[in-house]
Amino acid sequence: MTGPGGSLHLRSLCKRYGSYPAVDSVDLQIERGEFLTLLGPSGSGKTTLLMMIAGFQDITSGDILLDGTSIANTPAEKRNFGMVFQGYALFPHMTVKDNIAYPLSVRKRPKAEIAARVAEMLDLVRLTPFAKRFPKELSGGQQQRVALARALCFAPPVLLLDEPLGALDKKLRIEVQAQLKDIHQRVGTTFVYVTHDQEEALSMSDRIVIMQNGRIEQVGTPSDLYQQPKTAFAASFLGKSNFLRRDGAVFALRPEKIDLAPAGAGQGANKVSGAVQSVTYFGAVLKYQVAVPGMDPIEVDVDAWRGGAALPEGARVDLTWSETAAVRLTDQTL
Amino acid sequence: MRLPIQSGWLLVLPFLLLVGGLFLGPILNILWLSVTDPTPGLGNYAQLVTSDTLGRILWTTIRVCVICTVFSVLFGYSIAYAMVHAAGPTQSRMLSLLLVSFWISVLVRTFSWLMLLGRNGVVNSGLEALGIISQPIPFMRNELGVLIGMIHYMVPYAVLPILASMQSIDGRVVQASRSLGATGAQTLWRVYLPLTRAGVVAASLLVFIINLGFYVIPAVLGGGKVLMVAEYISVQVLVTLQWGTAAMLAALLLFGVLTLLFIMSRFMKLSTVFGGART
Numbered sequence: 001m002t003g004p005g006g007s008l009h010l011r012s013l014c015k016r017y018g019s020y021p022a023v024d025s026v027d028l029q030i031e032r033g034e035f036l037t038l039l040g041p042s043g044s045g046k047t048t049l050l051m052m053i054a055g056f057q058d059i060t061s062g063d064i065l066l067d068g069t070s071i072a073n074t075p076a077e078k079r080n081f082g083m084v085f086q087g088y089a090l091f092p093h094m095t096v097k098d099n100i101a102y103p104l105s106v107r108k109r110p111k112a113e114i115a116a117r118v119a120e121m122l123d124l125v126r127l128t129p130f131a132k133r134f135p136k137e138l139s140g141g142q143q144q145r146v147a148l149a150r151a152l153c154f155a156p157p158v159l160l161l162d163e164p165l166g167a168l169d170k171k172l173r174i175e176v177q178a179q180l181k182d183i184h185q186r187v188g189t190t191f192v193y194v195t196h197d198q199e200e201a202l203s204m205s206d207r208i209v210i211m212q213n214g215r216i217e218q219v220g221t222p223s224d225l226y227q228q229p230k231t232a233f234a235a236s237f238l239g240k241s242n243f244l245r246r247d248g249a250v251f252a253l254r255p256e257k258i259d260l261a262p263a264g265a266g267q268g269a270n271k272v273s274g275a276v277q278s279v280t281y282f283g284a285v286l287k288y289q290v291a292v293p294g295m296d297p298i299e300v301d302v303d304a305w306r307g308g309a310a311l312p313e314g315a316r317v318d319l320t321w322s323e324t325a326a327v328r329l330t331d332q333t334l
Numbered sequence: 335m336r337l338p339i340q341s342g343w344l345l346v347l348p349f350l351l352l353v354g355g356l357f358l359g360p361i362l363n364i365l366w367l368s369v370t371d372p373t374p375g376l377g378n379y380a381q382l383v384t385s386d387t388l389g390r391i392l393w394t395t396i397r398v399c400v401i402c403t404v405f406s407v408l409f410g411y412s413i414a415y416a417m418v419h420a421a422g423p424t425q426s427r428m429l430s431l432l433l434v435s436f437w438i439s440v441l442v443r444t445f446s447w448l449m450l451l452g453r454n455g456v457v458n459s460g461l462e463a464l465g466i467i468s469q470p471i472p473f474m475r476n477e478l479g480v481l482i483g484m485i486h487y488m489v490p491y492a493v494l495p496i497l498a499s500m501q502s503i504d505g506r507v508v509q510a511s512r513s514l515g516a517t518g519a520q521t522l523w524r525v526y527l528p529l530t531r532a533g534v535v536a537a538s539l540l541v542f543i544i545n546l547g548f549y550v551i552p553a554v555l556g557g558g559k560v561l562m563v564a565e566y567i568s569v570q571v572l573v574t575l576q577w578g579t580a581a582m583l584a585a586l587l588l589f590g591v592l593t594l595l596f597i598m599s600r601f602m603k604l605s606t607v608f609g610g611a612r613t
């Protein structure tokens with residue numbers, strides 16, 4: 001229903017505040033129609049990077065190319081990128097309909113075309129019955145969808161979203177995630193999505209960029225990043241990890257990839273023995289903390305339905321894992 | 335046991351009595367005078383239609399007040415806009431300059447204008463010395479002079495409510511407008527102005543109401559040629575001793591102000607106007 005998405009190329013992009021690098025030589029190729037997520041802790045430079053792409057933050061050095069053409073000197077209003085702000089930034093004095101029509105009416109499109117397009121967008125975000133309401137008469141999730149419809153209304157090649165679900169409660173957030181993903185597939189626009197919620201990143205993205213201190217830590221598909229983290233930061237920021245030191249290298253080992261058995265029952269080359277320190281029941285899984293002499297406590301997830309009754313604290317256990325389960329990291333130390 | 339009235343009222347009771355005695359009393363007295371002096375009846379009010387002088391004075395007053403309000407709010411809007419967009423230190427410097435102008439007496443400011451723009455003022459003698467003009471430009475002792483003085487005096491009053499309403503705008507809304515492709519002018523006209531409307535209305539009301547009662551500036555800078563209601567009232571009270579006419583005009587001003595407030599209250603909640611912020 002919308003034109004094809006645009007591709008973005010960020011070339012050694014930097015933003016310094018004084019001498020502080022908020023974004024530090026970022027190189028990134030964003031493909032046409034991709035759902036790309038910038039994930040990182042607070043202060044890692046996600047918003048700054050997004051605002052540079054949007055044109056609201058000037059570039060200290062580097063370049064941004066849209067479909068091969070530099071847009072570094074194009075002002076924000078000429079870039080034609082849709083943007084969904086944290087807190088939505090809807091126009092409080094306009095109805096839902098006028099909010100959505102705004103990008104078309106400032107482009108002086110014919111009335112009939114605007115009306116048809118707005119109706120189409122209202123339908124897309126399922127807000128047709130709310131067209132005449134004002135933003136303050138809507139729930140958070142509804143406002144979020146108005147912001148999305150407004151930003152998509154003029155068929156931008158790229159849509160930028162800064163923590164668009166940050167203000168929603170957990171349950172609503174999961175619902176809107178699914179809607180957002182569905183809309184992305186239908187419109188074919190390139191989405192650049194900022195979040196610090198790792199589950200959100202894993203469930204929605206085609207690729208995830210993990211950022212730290214203004215730099216890209218690692219880029220990859222959700223399963224790449226989860227199965228093959230390159231650094232301890234990536235391994236611990238996306239999901240949980242145990243870290244093991246072996247032969248002068250550091251390995252990451254996911255809690256659910258470890259088999260736990262009563263002492264003596266464990267088989268295999270990768271095996272350590274220890275004692276149960278604590279066990280917590282989470283419905284689907286049992287989380288064990290196992291104290292192993294000479295190592296940090298190891299966390300192990302066991303499917304609750306498989307293991308029968310939980311082993312008591314102090315019980316002696318063997319921990320085993322397959323050769324491929326432990327991933328060698330580039331870090332030399334922790 | 336509950337008091338028949340909320341006890342908080344007891345605290346303000348003495349002040350209510352003071353206000354009632356010292357404020358409402360004289361006002362009622364004025365209203366009373368306007369229908370009893372010199373003879374009982376509506377004779378004083380009838381002058382409004384019969385007397386050419388009164389008609390001219392009222393027309394001058396309204397014309398001067400409207401022009402002054404328009405320009406004060408225009409300048410005030412630009413200054414407030416510059417202030418909210420200035421960096422922190424510049425902004426506080428601008429605010430203190432604005433407040434300083436509140437502390438300078440209206441007399442000082444009025445006579446300063448005479449020294450600047452009068453027949454032998456700095457500007458005229460400068461221009462003459464440079465040979466640009468041969469006759470002094472009549473800035474002062476006419477309606478232009480009154481307008482210059484009044485606008486200069488009223489601009490800070492216009493700035494404050496507008497500034498408050500601008501400060502309550504979420505900067506992301508303006509960014510959103512730009513990201514959606516609006517030009518600067520479109521953003522100003524379709525987003526910024528509507529969101530600051532309450533501030534503009536409050537500023538206009540405030541300026542207009544204060545203008546209605548202006549006395550010193552028209553008297554000094556008008557050179558006797560620009561007679562406005564306040565000055566005329568003072569003449570009636572002090573010189574010709576026609577208290578009835580004076581009381582009638584005072585009552586008229588009072589009702590004018592109340593009517594304005596009433597009309598505005600139909601359009602928006604007065605609390606938001608004077609709070610300066612949108613709800």
Ligand SMILES: Nc1ncnc2c1ncn2[C@@H]1O[C@H](COP(=O)(O)OP(=O)(O)OP(=O)(O)O)[C@@H](O)[C@H]1O
Pocket residue numbers: 017022040041042043044045046047048049196
């Ligand atoms: N105007 C500014 N002046 C100086 N430093 C700034 C400015 N804006 C941001 N920074 C710094 O740049 C860094 C990156 O900020 P940014 O807002 O991009 O982080 P973020 O990843 O979006 O964080 P969050 O998840 O909290 O929104 C932070 O350390 C911040 O303190």
Ligand SMILES: [Mg+2]
Pocket residue numbers: 046047048
């Ligand atoms: Mg941010």
